[in-house]
Every structure is written in structure tokens, then in C-alpha cells.
Amino acid sequence: LYWAQSSGTTSLDQVSSAKFDGSDPKILISGNDKFINLQTIAIDAANNTIYVGDGNNTGNTGISRLNADGSYKDNIKAGIDAVSINGMQVAGGKLYWVQASSSISTENKLCSSDLNGQNVVTLASGNSATTFANPQTLYVDLANNIVYVGDGVNAGNTGISRFNATTGAYIDKIVTPTGAVSGLQVAGNKLYWVQTSNTASDDKLCVSDLNGQNVVTLASGNSATTFINPQSLYVDVNSNSIYVGDAASANSTGISHFTITGTYVKVIAAGSSIISYNAIYGASITTLPVTLVDLTVKVQTNAVELNWQTSYEQNNKGFEIYRRGDGGEFTRVGEISGKGNSAVAINYTFRDKNPLDGNNYYRLVQIDNDGKPTNLGERVTTFQLVDKDIKVSPNPTSDIATLTFPIATYETLELMDLNGKVLYRQYLDRSVSSVDLSLAKYAVGSYLVKLSGNGVQKLNKLIKK
Template sequence: MQKIKKPNELLPQIFKTIMMKKIYLFLLSLGIWGTNLFAQPVSDANGTTAEANNASTLTISGFSVPANNNRLLVVCTYNGLNATAPSVTFNGNAMTVAIQRQNSSGVVLGLHYIVLGSDVSATTGDIVATGSGIYRLGAASYHDVDQTTPTGGETSNIFSGSPTSNTLTVTSATNELVCDCIGATASGFTGFNVGANQTQVFQSALTPGGLPSAIAMSTEAGAASVDMSWTINGSGSFIGVHAGMGLKPVGGVVPVKWTYFKGQPANKSTQLFWQTASEQNNAGFEIHRSSDGRTWEKQAFIEGAGTTSKVQNYRWTDEQPLTGMNYYRLKQMDYDGRFEYSDVVGIQLLVDHAQLAVRPNPVQSGEVTLYFPETDFEEARLEIFNSIGSLVQTKRLVSNETTIQTSHLPKGIYWFSVRVNGRKMTEKVV
């Protein structure tokens, strides 16, 4: 049999030092995070558009809403003469019409939205508008938006003839973010210029086909009222619609005001710690764990303090962390069903094989990985015994790190025993 190389023949000195320890937990990161009272909604700066000429369906494919808290997707639609107002979906889910306005020529402009909650990974899907006479479709996402009543102060106006600009006054409140969309069509139309105090989110192309048409979206910080102004460039007889609304910040009082969330090694386990400065309507915290930061499993639930202005300290111990990387997050849950996620803490579990180790233990997915220290051996053998001492499986081992299938074994307690170089090592496995 070919001699198996020792780790110190393969690894640099820093890893040799780590492997000398029985178990070494390396804290990858500490998440320290918080939520501000009355935080203004924020644009994700991902505005994009799609163009058509009198279409019945128009799609923005693979639109991505970044990971964040309290997300909102806003879509603007623009339909041509004598068209019907479209319906809009994202990932197959119907979007809500916030405002829709049709001028005397039959041009329809609409603002649609869908709340997407909080997540630590991006949400990607197709935006599909279905109707008649669809010319333009634009989309942008925002975060820190109230998920129950995300919009307010909806208003619109229409314009025609030869205007050089259009202004829409939107009634809003401090800490709202005003969002507007304008659309126009004319034979000599060349596009829009955004107002001095606004931030352009997107502007569509003038083509394809038919009379030149375009839509554009912008944002501006809210106040008692905000004037959303656009310069209309070009010549000809314009027809157009302008609509706007305020995006509302997450509720007036934040359910939980965070101080920190962090983790640390603790012998063979990992420990999580978090602190809140105040809580309102807080039912508690689900603790989620992941091996890749994408797929999460609930591990435990810790009750919250309900409503309190006093500092609260929490801790939880994972007695059976995964071998390799462990990612943790908290899902803070209100009594009314609202929730938000924390940042992510990552902790890596490295085993130096100082003795026989079987992971995960308890078994979770029908297989385990066993480790033992010897790397220079001619033969090693695994024996598995059940709780009454009967031998149920044997296996010849050629490596000191081996994956063993356990799905065929009934649930219960087993003893994994490895014999190598005249030595016997045993580990209890559940």
C-alpha cells in the first residue's frame, strides 16, 4: 500500500501549529449591528429598464434585489395610446398597484410595488408586465421600507402640448424617501433631465419603434412636501404622465434596538452572545445555522423580553457545531408576525485528529466523517457496534479521514471503533 503523506509534509507552518491542538475554533467574524429609529429608506441603486413597441408582454429578466432588511421592489409601467393598464408580477407573485393614471389620449403610467421582507441573500427573479400597448418597463429596489404600509401620499398629473418641464408636488413626511416616475411620447422627444435636488434612478431608451417614448425615475428626501421636477427635451406635441409617492421608513418605534451580536469558541462547542438596548413587542429570537451561508436551519428559539426599556443580555451554546465552517444568524420575531434578520457570525471548527472524532454527532444527513491521528499506517479497520454490543458493520480504511454512510442504520446509539497500528480508539455516536 502506498504510504500516506503526513500533514507536516503538505501544510505550511501556521497550519501545523493549528493541527497540534485538540480542537481549535477560529472566529471568522463578529457581527455588530443595530437599527436606527426612523431610518430613511435607501435606494439599492439597481434601476433598470426594458423597452418594446406596443407589446402585450414585457419582461425584465433576472432582476436582483440585494440582501438587506425590509426590502421593497418598485416597478414603473408605461402603455401607449388606448392601451389597457397592465398587471405586473415578480417571480410569479402579483405586485400591488400604488397609483395608475391615464391621460385623455389613453396613455397609462403606473407605479407598482411588492414587499420582499428581510434576507441575507439576494432575491432574483423575472419582472413581467402583461396587458396591451406596453412600451416601457422600469424597476428599482429599496430597503429599510415599512413592510405593512410601504407607500403614501400618492399623486399624479398629466401634460400635453409643448411643455419644457413638469413638476409634481408630493406630500410626504420627514424620513420618507419620495419616489417618482415620468413618461412621455412625442415625435421630436429626446429624453429627460432630472431636477437639481433629485437623484435619477433610471431612464429608459427612446427606441424601439413608433414615436420616441421614455420613462424615468428619481428619488428625493421627504419633507412636508417635495417638488419632483423634470426637464422635457425635444420638440413636438407631447403627451405624458407623471406620478409619485413617498416610501415610508420602518415603523415609528423599532421593535428591538440592538447593541451587538457576536460569537466565541467554547471548548468543543460554540457560544453566541447578543444584547438589546430596548425591546417592544419582541416575542423572541430564532437561531439559524448554515454550513454555506445560503441554506439555513433553525436550531433553537430564545424568548424575548416583550416590551422593556432595560438592557437585555442573551446567550446560546451550540453543543454540536458542524465540522468546518458554521454560520449563525438571528431571526428576531414580533408578536404580530413581523421579523428581521441579524448580520451573520461565522465560526470555523478545525479538528487536529488528536483522537477519533466523528462529525456531525448526532448524525444529521445519513452520513458522518470520521478522523483519527495516524497518517502512516498499513491498514486500519472500522467496526461499528450497536447499543447492545452487536457488531453491525466493518470497513477497511485507507485514509485517516473517511466519510461513512449511516442511512441504513436504525436510529439509536452506536460505538465507532477504529483499530490502527495496534491502537484502538472508540467514539459514541447518536
């Protein structure tokens, strides 16, 4: 179970999660860094992404995306100070939302976009009898190509209305409650909602047919075993459960669990006079043991360097680095220890001192404390061991190798082992274009010859047989 809560206390503005019985509660992200007045969330389980919608406040951040562990990903819709994102849902590869404003009437909208926030479409605009006046919530029923929108307290409150999910065309108004509709969901071929009002008897959890007929009040508010000012709900027909989130008040019941028929079960998250539970969502999403921010490969003088950064680590034993050439199999070339558990940015570097000539494909694998591997990605770069400007003959050699190169170019010759250790250095006369290099005193194996000058460095591989 995931939920969004807001408060006048910065540290209590949070996205949190728990198991459906309330156990294992976790704060995924908090504070006024990435949102100001959190109003809603949507879960994209297929892409391990959490969308958060900010409320009406100076500096509000609009719509942002989080990774499954709660780490910040990006902002996909800029905030407008007087506009609140009140309801969101991912459906059919699109993001749908309703937004409301008390001071900018043209910003009362039902919208959709791609999952990255691009290609925004305004499906319907408010402030009319056939749309809405202060939209608070929505539910997208793609099976029937319908979007349900619940309106807020306003002189022109339209209750619950239906719109075409493709075109946004108004279909009809199906429910006219006496309060604000603050949470909606279609489940088990029924429409469920919570409504809230200054009149205690109008605080309700209700269900109806999808056309709004046969309304049944499942639970009424203003008691310790229901709710005081319900703001959100989530219906799980598979477990015959309904979860209702209450608003901040002296007698708030927090998040409560009801049966599908409206019988109170227990509290899932404690109520508070300063916390409002504005959105609840049930989903199963995979939290990776680490959140990888970046992974790059860079060619150095005699090596390839891999750099990566994590923003979150959980039970992270470390990383293994694998490499292959064109058409080859991946083999492990190194490993680096992880930090175990961390919620701050950590930078890692690995140097491959023996890259292959040509294309080098690298794979970064994370290892849990229990030994479980997770492939974090692959990168490729080209490393040139043989430079066409430098000719080495004979190669392989048992003793003397002659290096031929352009005149007046290089000033220094260095013989190195494959780890980059300099074994021999010779300064060159700029008037020469060749030099003999003896390997007589060195062991059989592979070496690197580096020529430097005029800000240029060239490498060649030399083999002693």
C-alpha cells in the first residue's frame, strides 16, 4: 500500500508505503525538497515508477517522477503556484490527471500525456455544468473508455461525471452528492467513492453501479471506527478490502481498513491532527537493491575507466565488472565493494588496465548480500592498442624491435607493462624517425610502447617471444 500525505510540518510531507496489514511501514521520500504540498500519487508498476502531484502552493513542483525506492527521478510537468494536481492515474501507457485552481478558472482541467510528460492534451476544461468546477479526483476505466471525475466543494459542484477517455467529450453526470468527491475507483464492475462535507452525515464511503445507479452507503463518518473527513480510498476486491485515508483533524483516523461491505477492520496508519492522507494506491512494484544514477566509460592513456553513481543502496555487497570484445563472451575483469545501505549519492570508479584492442563491451552487475546479481547496464567504447602512425617490426620479437614514426613529432619513448608501470624511458631527438628498442632483459609477454610529444600520446602493443 502506497500513500501520499501532506502537513504543515515539512518532515511530514511524505510518500510512504506499508504492507496491506500496515506492517513494514517505510518513508520513501519526505520534506519540501521535491514537493511542497503533496496531493496525489500514481503507481506505474510496469516501469517501477511513482508519480507525485503537488498542491496549490507557492513554489509547487507540478508532477514529478520517483523511482520505486522513492529516490527522485525527474520533473515532467512544471508547477503553477495557484494550481493543484489533485488526482492521477497511469492507464494504457498514458498519464491522466485532474488539476484545480480557485483563482485561475482556465486551469481547472482533465489532462493526459505520455508517461514522460510530453504531448500534453487537455481533454476537458472546467467551470461548466457539463464538466466540473473544482476537480478533486479521477479514475480511468479503459475497459469502457471512460474517465470518471469527482468534483470538489463549489457552487457549481457537478458531483461525479463521466467523460470519453479518448476525446474528453462529456458523457453525463451520474452522482450528485452533497459534499466533495475526494476519491474514486472502479473495481469489480462497481464504482466506489468517498465524499466529505462540513455536515457530518455527508462524510461517506459509497458504492454504485458504473452508471451511478443503486447507490449504497457502506460507511458513514465522524466516529473512531470510520473517518472524520475522508480524502482518498483504494479498493482491493481480491482481498475484499477497502482502505480510506482521512484528513488532518483532532479525531483523524488516519488510514483505515474496511471490508468490501463497509465493516471497519482496523487502523493501518495512525491518524494525526496535522497529517492529511490525500491519496492511497495499492500496487506491487520491484525495488532494485541500488538506484543507478549514471554509468559511463572513458578511454584513458593506457586503460578504460568506468564511472558510476548510486543514489540509494540496500543490502549492497558490491559490484562486478564484466568485459567482452566483438563476438566474445563476457568475463569478469574486476569487482568493487558496495556501501551496504545508503540513501546518499556515492561515486564509484573502476580502471580496466588491460583493455582489448578494438571494441570493449562492459557490463556492470550489482551483488546483494545474499549473492543475488542484478544487471545494471552495459556500455561500449573503442580502445586502440595499435596506432597506424607507429610501425613496430618485428612484432613479436625475441630481442630488438624497431619503431618507425613521423619525424619531428615525438619527444619521449616509454616501455610499460600492461598495468601501466614504466619499465624504460628514452628521450628522443626530434630529428629522428626510428629507434631500436631492446627487450633482451625483459620476460616473455606483452608490453605497451608509448610515444609522447606535441601534446600527443600514441600506444602500441609489443610482444616479447
